[in-house]
Amino acid sequence: MGQLLDGKLLAQKRAGKLKEKVKDLKKRGLNPLFCVINIGDDPSSQLYLKTKKKRAAEVGIEQQVYQLAQNETQNNLLTLIDRLNQDEKVCGIMIQLPVPDQINLNEALEHISPSKDVDCLTPSNVGRLWRGDHFVEPATAHGILALLDYYQIDLRGQNVVIIGRSSIVGKPLAALMLERDATVSILHTKTKHLDEYTRKADILVSAAGQAGLITADMVKDDAVVIDVGINRQNGKTIGDVDFAGVLPKAKYITPVPGGIGPLTVESLMEQVVALTRRKNGR
Numbered sequence: 001m002g003q004l005l006d007g008k009l010l011a012q013k014r015a016g017k018l019k020e021k022v023k024d025l026k027k028r029g030l031n032p033l034f035c036v037i038n039i040g041d042d043p044s045s046q047l048y049l050k051t052k053k054k055r056a057a058e059v060g061i062e063q064q065v066y067q068l069a070q071n072e073t074q075n076n077l078l079t080l081i082d083r084l085n086q087d088e089k090v091c092g093i094m095i096q097l098p099v100p101d102q103i104n105l106n107e108a109l110e111h112i113s114p115s116k117d118v119d120c121l122t123p124s125n126v127g128r129l130w131r132g133d134h135f136v137e138p139a140t141a142h143g144i145l146a147l148l149d150y151y152q153i154d155l156r157g158q159n160v161v162i163i164g165r166s167s168i169v170g171k172p173l174a175a176l177m178l179e180r181d182a183t184v185s186i187l188h189t190k191t192k193h194l195d196e197y198t199r200k201a202d203i204l205v206s207a208a209g210q211a212g213l214i215t216a217d218m219v220k221d222d223a224v225v226i227d228v229g230i231n232r233q234n235g236k237t238i239g240d241v242d243f244a245g246v247l248p249k250a251k252y253i254t255p256v257p258g259g260i261g262p263l264t265v266e267s268l269m270e271q272v273v274a275l276t277r278r279k280n281g282r
C-alpha cells in the first residue's frame, strides 16, 4: 500500500521557516515585493492569484497584481515590465500563465530582468539552470525535489519518467533531476506507447493535465508517483493519476489536492525571498 507524500504539510513547515527569514529581511529594511502580471480573465488564474496572495501574506510577502485586459497590446505589456524592472522596490516579477493569443510570451519573458525572474523563464536563467548554477529555481520543480528530499527518496541512478514537456514543469524538472544523477525520460503527446516507458519508472511524474491518464497497469510495483496534473471534474480538482487504482501498487504517491499544488505556491514565495536577498547581496 502506498504512503502519501504530504505536500500540504511540507508546504506549511517550509512556510513557517520562510516567515522567519522574511522577518529577518524586514529587520534589515528589506521588503520582498512580488508583482504578478495577469492578462485577461482566465477563471483558474483568478483562483491561483487569490491563493498566492493569501500564502504571500502569511509569510509576510507583499503581492501586487497588475491586471491587464484580455485584449491588452504587447507594447503595453512590455512597458509595464520595463517599469517593474526599473522599480527599485520590486523584487520579483511573474507573468501568470496562460496569456491571450495576441501576446508574444517569449518576447515578454525576455523583457523581464533575470534578477527579478521568479519563475526562472528568462533565457539566461533557463541557461543557468541547465548549466547547473541556479540563480532561481522554477517553483513546481523546486517543490517536487523538496518533497522527495523530505521523504529521503534518493534520485541517484533512478529511472525518472516525466510526462509533459512544458517550460514551467517538465523541462526544468528534467534539468534539476539530471543534476541529481537520475536517468530522465520526457514523454509527451506524440510519444508512442507511454506505458512502455512508465512501467520502467522508479519515479513517475505526470504533468500532462489529463484526468485518468495514469492507470495502475502503467505503474511499476513500488514506484514513486508524483501527480502534477490539475483537472476540474464535476467541480472538483483531480490529478492525472487514477489515485484509487494506483495507491495499492505505489510505494509513495502524492494526492491532488494537497500534493504538489501547495508546494508550488510555497516554493514561489521562497524564490521571491531568494531574489530579495540576492538583490541586496545577502
Ligand SMILES: Nc1nc(=O)c2c([nH]1)NC[C@@H]1CN(c3ccc(C(=O)N[C@@H](CCC(=O)O)C(=O)O)cc3)C=[N+]21
Binding pocket: 048, 051, 094, 095, 096, 097, 098, 119, 139, 140, 168, 230, 237, 256, 257, 258, 259, 260, 261, 262, 264, 265
Ligand atoms: N507563471 C506561472 N507560474 C506558475 O507556477 C503557474 C502559472 N503561471 N499558471 C498556472 C499554474 C498552476 N499553478 C498552481 C498553483 C497552485 C495550485 C494549488 O494550490 N493547488 C491546490 C488547490 C487545488 C484545488 O482545490 O483547486 C492543491 O493542489 O491542493 C495549483 C496550481 C501554478 N501555475
